[in-house]
Amino acid sequence: MNIGLDMMGGDFAPLEAVKGIQRFIATNFNAQLYCIGDEARVEPLVKELGVSSPNLHFIHAPEVIGYHEHPTKALKEKQKSSISIGFHLLATGKIDAFISAGNTGAMLVGSMFSIKAIPGVLRPTIATVMPKLNGSTGVLLDVGLNADCKPEQLNQFAILGSLYAEHILGINTPGVGLINVGEEEGKGNILAQATYPLLKENTQIHFKGNIEGRDLLGSKADVMVCDGFTGNIILKLAESFYDAAVERGVAEDTYFSRFHYENYGGTPVLGVAKPVIIGHGISTAKAFSNMISLAVKMIETDICTKMADSFQS
Numbered sequence: 001m002n003i004g005l006d007m008m009g010g011d012f013a014p015l016e017a018v019k020g021i022q023r024f025i026a027t028n029f030n031a032q033l034y035c036i037g038d039e040a041r042v043e044p045l046v047k048e049l050g051v052s053s054p055n056l057h058f059i060h061a062p063e064v065i066g067y068h069e070h071p072t073k074a075l076k077e078k079q080k081s082s083i084s085i086g087f088h089l090l091a092t093g094k095i096d097a098f099i100s101a102g103n104t105g106a107m108l109v110g111s112m113f114s115i116k117a118i119p120g121v122l123r124p125t126i127a128t129v130m131p132k133l134n135g136s137t138g139v140l141l142d143v144g145l146n147a148d149c150k151p152e153q154l155n156q157f158a159i160l161g162s163l164y165a166e167h168i169l170g171i172n173t174p175g176v177g178l179i180n181v182g183e184e185e186g187k188g189n190i191l192a193q194a195t196y197p198l199l200k201e202n203t204q205i206h207f208k209g210n211i212e213g214r215d216l217l218g219s220k221a222d223v224m225v226c227d228g229f230t231g232n233i234i235l236k237l238a239e240s241f242y243d244a245a246v247e248r249g250v251a252e253d254t255y256f257s258r259f260h261y262e263n264y265g266g267t268p269v270l271g272v273a274k275p276v277i278i279g280h281g282i283s284t285a286k287a288f289s290n291m292i293s294l295a296v297k298m299i300e301t302d303i304c305t306k307m308a309d310s311f312q313s
Contacts (some may be wrong), residue, residue: 001209001299002029003292004095007037008064009102010283013037017101018045020288021270025053027289031296034095036082038059052167062083064102065148071105072131083107090106090274097295099266101279106113108145110267111276112176119306120311122150123158124271126278127164128235130224131258133217139174140216140224143267144232151194154178154225158205167301175210179230184210191227198227204296204310211303250309265290274304 005021007014021033032055035042040059046052063081065074075084083102087110090098100107100272108126117124127141139161165174169284180188180201183194187210199207208221216224216234226234238259245256254307257263265287266279275298277291298304 002032002034002095003295004034004036004089004098005043006082006086006100006102007035010203011281013071014042017288018049018285019285021286022049022051023289024292029055034059035055036086038062052093059283060134065106065129067103071103073108075106075109083110084307091115096299097275099232099277099291099295101283103280104278107278111272115272115274116272118273118308118311121271122156124154124161124269126267127270128262128267129159132219137169138222138224140231140234141226142231143235144228147229149227154195155198155202158225160222160307162205163307163310164270167223167303168297171222174204174222175208175221176205176225177208179224180210210262238272262286265294
């Protein structure tokens with residue numbers, strides 16, 4: 001398997017990306033890594049840290065897309081940037097997955113226009129994991145790609161999330177919950193009311209009904225579905241749990257420690273034809289290593305093909 005890694009993405013690039021590769025090599029190295037970035041900045045760090053393997057390949061990218069640049073414009077004008085080259089390699093089959101902690105907008109635009117959505121998917125989605133009190137892990141989607149959604153899109157998110165939960169997280173027959181303001185059918189805003197019957201009739205998922213905010217950390221549902229506006233607020237709140245735990249001196253708690261973003265690495269884009277993983281801007285070595293591990297698992301399970309098969313008419 002061939003995995004492309006944007007060495008220039010993230011607040012601490014390229015140092016933490018190099019350290020992440022070093023960490024990954026030390027534990028598991030069953031992949032060819034294509035490191036895309038400015039060789040003048042990357043190579044000295046590689047030599048300094050003694051990172052060496054026949055499975056490492058370096059591709060020079062003299063340009064970088066900054067965080068504040070317009071995604072579409074930057075991808076068009078900076079074709080020698082690490083993100084642009086990464087998507088070109090992915091689109092042409094030179095790599096099987098692409099990872100970046102860089103400009104999120106550029107990663108999303110590249111996912112949708114270079115790789116494109118799976119035929120039948122109305123809109124791709126981004127998902128995150130949610131640590132459960134019983135020790136398991138749930139999936140929350142959408143978490144920001146689609147602020148405004150239609151019921152048909154939420155219905156598809158439930159399918160994509162269920163496949164991800166089953167094949168990546170190893171959850172058998174994952175239960176799906178619609179995030180709402182009450183448990184009873186008929187509750188919620190217009191979107192929730194219109195989505196409920198679609199999920200109820202969807203034979204591709206195991207629908208458990210509405211779930212409330214207090215159910216997110218419980219075991220009522222493994223896949224939690226909502227629009228991206230709501231999901232992003234929940235995601236940012238969940239991320240703050242670890243920060244609060246650090247402040248209160250309980251960061252080593254076995255539960256609260258699971259909210260640290262480093263443990264999961266990045267956010268997968270679901271519903272596109274090939275694996276794309278978007279990392280946090282403040283990604284460290286552990287996060288980069290875990291993103292590579294996630295890419296390996298997505299390739300090994302052939303999750304994108306499984307998703308494509310589920311949308312064939």
